[in-house]
Amino acid sequence: MTGSGGHMAAVAGPTIQYVARAGILDLGWGHPHPAALPVDEWGEATAAALREHGWRGLTYGYAAGPGELVDWLCAHLAGTDGRGPRPAEVFVTAGASHALELVSSLLVSPGDTVLVDTPTYHLALRVLADRRADLVGVPFTDPAAVAETVSRLRGAGRTVRLGYVVPTFANPTGASLPADRRRELLAVAAAYDLLVIEDDTYRELSYAGPAPASLWSADHGGRVVRIGSFAKTVAPGLRLGWLTGPPELVGALADRGYVDSGGGVNHTVALTMATFGASGGYARHLARGLSRYSSQRDALVAALRAEGLDPPLPDGGWFVWLPLPDGLTASALLPRAEAAGVSFMCGRRFHAGGGPDGHVRLSYSMLGPGELAEAARRLATAVRGLSPRPAAR
Ligand SMILES: Cc1ncc(COP(=O)(O)O)c(C=O)c1O
Structure with missing residues (x-):
């Protein structure tokens, strides 16, 4: 058994739901970090x-x-x-x-x-x-x-x-x-x-x-x-x-x-x-997951705050619900953010029939602390580029 992905035969179609996009640190996916999946233990x-x-x-x-x-x-x-x-x-x-x-x-x-x-x-x-x-x-x-x-x-x-x-x-x-x-x-x-x-x-x-x-x-x-x-x-x-x-x-x-x-x-x-x-395998695995995901949360929240943004610190789960500066919508921000190499989910998608769009959902589950810090910098750059009153640095 190998934890590294093992031998991969050529297949006719996609294997997994996640789609990587070159050059984009994607905070849109609520998926686990690949290294957190218990390949050998399972x-x-x-x-x-x-x-x-x-x-x-x-x-x-x-x-x-x-x-x-x-x-x-x-x-x-x-x-x-x-x-x-x-x-x-x-x-x-x-x-x-x-x-x-x-x-x-x-x-x-x-x-x-x-x-x-x-x-x-x-x-x-x-x-x-x-x-x-x-x-x-x-x-x-x-x-x-x-x-x-x-x-x-x-x-x-x-x-x-x-x-x-x-x-x-x-x-x-x-x-x-x-x-x-x-x-x-x-x-x-x-x-x-x-x-x-x-x-x-x-x-x-x-x-x-x-x-x-x-x-x-x-x-x-x-x-x-x-x-x-x-x-x-x-x-x-x-x-x-x-x-x-x-x-x-x-x-x-x-x-x-x-x-x-x-x-x-x-x-x-x-x-x-x-x-x-x-x-006891589950308890050991969960303890490693908690340590990983809480450090990833901390890395994202700290980097956003260092850039002058104002995310809440969630006590659990995989998501940060970031309010945007007044007058800025997530849908307007998305193309700018993607051009800067970061992506997220727009707030309006989380309301039945669409709704207010002044938040973005950032998932910190799938990327490591270094990538999350870089994603936060790219996001803040895009926000500053569009804000009526740019976020202070
Ligand atoms: C609130 C919530 N419910 C359900 C699911 C999906 O759970 P499952 O993979 O067990 O179907 C998710 C996954 O993102 C979720 O965030």
Whole structure:
């Protein structure tokens, strides 16, 4: 096994999603640093899991996910969240995106309205739009506005069953919902019988002590489905995630025809993850990831500040949500930035139907500290070139 990429045969088409662009330090991708992917460790865990499980590791798996991973998740989440789930509350998925697709396909009909935080993860907007739902953006940082919006839309005859939010180390802002807002949001969900999909993808990428307890862990009314992922903590190519929610919902997912036909959605990888977790390999790998990503965050934020820009310091996750000087939009900045050799995602993409464009999302996950510092210098040069009042140096 080699960690260096190994032998590569000629292939007819692309292998990976990421597209490198010559001369551009691209802060647009929320992808892991290549050196953070556990090539050798995962290979060893795969061999160990197959030794342990033999043919059972390669046959059709149990509908809700193999007991080994479900039990590991129950114990693990008891240590990283406000409470751990019971096995009947867990369903293993092929990633957080798949969890969102599954839950929304069960609960959203064409023409329904789904409330989405604003700004929020732009590709969740796509998954929900695929359901032909009408997406309405409302800041979940303001639970009273969520309540008012549900009430107004229902008063106008709309069906509003679901809300979507990333309350912990959010994509794109890196921010977390404070504890009082979490309580208020749960109260609104209870009062309006709203099911909240809590995207908890970044919980374990916490750089300043334990992450806040999830909405799911504080909910006692079955009104939160929390979706999680191993994409950021281990590797996105595994396509492995999970959800915790009311047992009836887990049962309904396990009873889907395609699960009956195909068994657990990612059985062999799920069993391997259980082995990786139980062996201590996951904990060691995560510790290295936290150290890497917190230094990358520090490098980017320090370099932006040294250039006179004013980013917040996120406590976790992979993103910096940088406000631009008044009057400057991200869309206007992008071509200038790319000409200067740096790229990013424009703020308006994170609002349902488009929205304010005075921020850029910078991902610090994929580049090392030196490249991030250079990217910040290039970005600041582009900002100065366009600002009505250039940022001070
Ligand atoms: C908030 C959020 N949810 C979900 C995903 C995708 O997760 P997965 O790879 O497990 O489908 C991402 C990846 O960028 C994300 O930022």
